[in-house]
Amino acid sequence: xxxxxxxxxxxxxxxxxxxxxxxxxxxxxxxxxxxxxxxxxxxxxxxxxxxxxxxxxxxxxxxxxxxxxxxxxxxxxxxxxxxxxxxxxxxxxxxxxxxxxxxxxxxxxxxxxxxxxxxxxxxxxxxxxxxxxxxxxxxxxxxxxxxxxxxxxxxxxxxxxxxxxxxxxxxxxxxxxxxxxxxxxxxxxxxxxxxxxxxxxxxxxxxxxxxxxxxxxxxxxxxxxxxxxxxxxxxxxxxxxxxxxxxxxxxxxxxxxxxxxxxxxxxxxxxxxxxx
Amino acid sequence: xxxxxxxxxxxxxxxxxxxxxxxxxxxxxxxxxxxxxxxxxxxxxxxxxxxxxxxxxxxxxxxxxxxxxxxxxxxxxxxxxxxxxxxxxxxxxxxxxxxxxxxxxxxxxxxxxxxxxxxxxxxxxxxxxxxxxxxxxxxxxxxxxxxxxxxxxxxxxxxxxxxxxxxxxxxxxxxxxxxxxxxxxxxxxxxxxxxxxxxxxxxxxxxxxxxxxxxxxxxxxxxxxxxxxxxxxxxxxxxxxxxxxxxxxxxxxxxxxxxxxx
Numbered sequence: 001x002x003x004x005x006x007x008x009x010x011x012x013x014x015x016x017x018x019x020x021x022x023x024x025x026x027x028x029x030x031x032x033x034x035x036x037x038x039x040x041x042x043x044x045x046x047x048x049x050x051x052x053x054x055x056x057x058x059x060x061x062x063x064x065x066x067x068x069x070x071x072x073x074x075x076x077x078x079x080x081x082x083x084x085x086x087x088x089x090x091x092x093x094x095x096x097x098x099x100x101x102x103x104x105x106x107x108x109x110x111x112x113x114x115x116x117x118x119x120x121x122x123x124x125x126x127x128x129x130x131x132x133x134x135x136x137x138x139x140x141x142x143x144x145x146x147x148x149x150x151x152x153x154x155x156x157x158x159x160x161x162x163x164x165x166x167x168x169x170x171x172x173x174x175x176x177x178x179x180x181x182x183x184x185x186x187x188x189x190x191x192x193x194x195x196x197x198x199x200x201x202x203x204x205x206x207x208x209x210x211x212x213x214x215x216x217x218x219x220x221x222x223x224x225x226x227x228x229x230x231x232x233x234x235x236x237x238x239x240x241x242x243x244x245x246x247x248x249x250x251x252x253x254x255x256x257x258x259x260x261x262x263x264x265x266x267x268x269x270x271x272x273x274x275x276x
Numbered sequence: 277x278x279x280x281x282x283x284x285x286x287x288x289x290x291x292x293x294x295x296x297x298x299x300x301x302x303x304x305x306x307x308x309x310x311x312x313x314x315x316x317x318x319x320x321x322x323x324x325x326x327x328x329x330x331x332x333x334x335x336x337x338x339x340x341x342x343x344x345x346x347x348x349x350x351x352x353x354x355x356x357x358x359x360x361x362x363x364x365x366x367x368x369x370x371x372x373x374x375x376x377x378x379x380x381x382x383x384x385x386x387x388x389x390x391x392x393x394x395x396x397x398x399x400x401x402x403x404x405x406x407x408x409x410x411x412x413x414x415x416x417x418x419x420x421x422x423x424x425x426x427x428x429x430x431x432x433x434x435x436x437x438x439x440x441x442x443x444x445x446x447x448x449x450x451x452x453x454x455x456x457x458x459x460x461x462x463x464x465x466x467x468x469x470x471x472x473x474x475x476x477x478x479x480x481x482x483x484x485x486x487x488x489x490x491x492x493x494x495x496x497x498x499x500x501x502x503x504x505x506x507x508x509x510x511x512x513x514x515x516x517x518x519x520x521x522x523x524x525x526x527x528x529x530x531x532x533x534x535x536x537x538x
Contacts, residue, residue: 026334026363027349052411075408077347078310086406101395103351103366104333105415112364124372127418127459128391128444128452129411134400170420178354182363215362231479236351244345245535 002172002195002219009200010194011037014160014223015046018067022049022158022190023056026110026181027077027243030056030235032162033228034196036115036269039063049156051182052109055234055251058082059269062095062261068098070156072107077246083255093258100135106153111182113155114189125151161190165217166239168197169215172219178238180215187217196228199238285450289471291427291488293319294516296380296467298428304377305329306486307370307416310348312426313380315527322523331370331380333412335361344531351430352534367412371419379420379460381413381496382427385438388502389424389452390445390463392417393438400440413443422461429468435501446480470496472513476505488512 005013015038026252035056038046045067048057052076060066062084074085088097102110109121122141132138132151141152163183165176165275175197176183187193195217204210219225230237234244234251254264286294296316300306302325308317310332318341322329329338334349338358345353354360361370370376384391384407392413398404417423427433445463446452453459462480466473472486484496485507497504516524 027347028334028343028351028354071409073408073411074406077349080347081406081408090403091408101315101409103410103414104363105372105411108364108367112368123368123415124419124458125415127414127456128441128447129410129414130441131395131414178351179336180362181335181349184362199456238351238354242351243347245350248346249535 002168002222002225004172005224007033007037007196007228009225010234011041014192015041015043016159017043017095018045021245022156022161022186023155024163024181024183024186025160025232025235026051026179027054027235028179028181029164029176029183029232029237030054031103032056032160032194032233032235033160033231034164034194037265038065039265044270045171048103048221049158050274051104052077053082053085053267055082058084058251058255061085061088061264062094063265063269064094070100070102071106072104076248079252083252084261085270086257087201095120100137101131102135102153102264103131106138106151107156108182110153110156111189112213114157115185116256118155120152120154122150122152136164147192156189158186158190160194161186162191162194163187164196164228164237166197166237167199167204168195168219171203172222172225173204174215174217174219174222174225175204176215181240184215184217188221192223192224194224195222196226196231198229198231198237200227245272265267282516284515284521286312286521288488290516290521290524291513292426292428292467294515295355295472296424297323297520299315299465299467300325300328300378303327305331305375307331307333307376307379307412307420308382309413309416310345312382315426316426317380318527319520322527323520331366331376333363333366335363335366337370342414342530343534344527346535361457367514369413371415374419376420377422379416379423381416381423381425381443383425383433383443385433385435386425386427386466387438387445389447389450390475390480391438391441391446391447392425392464392480393440393441395440396443397439397520409474410442417443417445417461417462420460422464424465424467425463426467429470429499430497431499431501434499446475446502450480470499481505483507484510486513487512489515
């Protein structure tokens, strides 16, 4: 049953040094506030899983939280590189980070397999790609019925998954709207989960825009809920605020240089108080 | 660069986008990559192909963005989509399930057999430049019915040997799809700011089939990292129309305003 905690307490309780952490949100609803809290609490040696590391992992990698990153597309969307990820991979700053890379299809299937409690995901994937030669977590199996050669990857089973959503109700049920990515799969695949939300409402089912097919994660499938208003900026929350595309462009300049980056983290994360 | 000396004024980038847009037929289902492919696919939708079905890997199905998305998951895509599905459903049902006619991709490097590298420059364990990686491309390229590729023509991009095959074209030897069951046709055309290329039906090696107005064979040879072949009958790519240019420029202006204002 979901427990209502402050973001600080939720991160302190569920994100341990060395943990495997998935923070999802496909461009939309990226849990930046939670990422910043992890940076503030100086969590270390994390294995970070995300299809698109985006700025949130660029910040966490640059701040020294990551030991390993598992991803499928590591760029600043529409802008260019993630300079902190690159600096860690190419130059080992602030320390060497191991990477394990997949395709989107494989990672999406791996999250789904995790949610489904299976040990592996099977897909018609990686045909002719050299990714299997650099990632030993990609194997090929033969379909027992047709003999077709198919790709297999292990299910994603994080110690903790963290997602952001529009709202939760008092029973802890969470509504996710718009681009839903693999958020639900991430929550269901994990041992523990933290959901940050824009607001708490009384009962989702009595909300004016409630719909029987809405993407709802029941409270009893979530470990902790924390309110984090504007908790996905500079990403966005459908129905609440738009993506700050201008900041995504600015980030290129901030992250390109170690000192500029470090100052930005000091000013905007370390010394910016609870919910920044 | 080039404006052409007679008729309309347009840039080589506009020529590329318009030519790429024309490759899409009305009613096709298209899995759209971000950047140049997205620009071309939306131009097609706003001109000759109003019923082209555009699908982005963020799960936005049949979307009609008014401005070009900066990321693959901008709110604009969800707000103008027929429906938005979860990412696993996107890749499993819609792409792997065989519902996509054409995948439209960009790339950092491409070789003569249309193999694409978006992973890195240099060696894997010690990259000179780390690129974003595969994203949706490896499975788009094999599970879509066919693949269109668009990128600017340069020696840095058109290389004799890609540093890494992120995404299969036809393999290092041109035979990478031979005998593979349930696989799409692969790349059927490559559209650049200089020309249009298609794979040779037998060898799968890229052949220039059409030069854009004002572009010479030497221009293409100079910008290609291998000894590029030309078709026996080399066509001249039709110029953009006034309408196509107007729609494209309005789209880009709207986009620039929207992204600056965020």
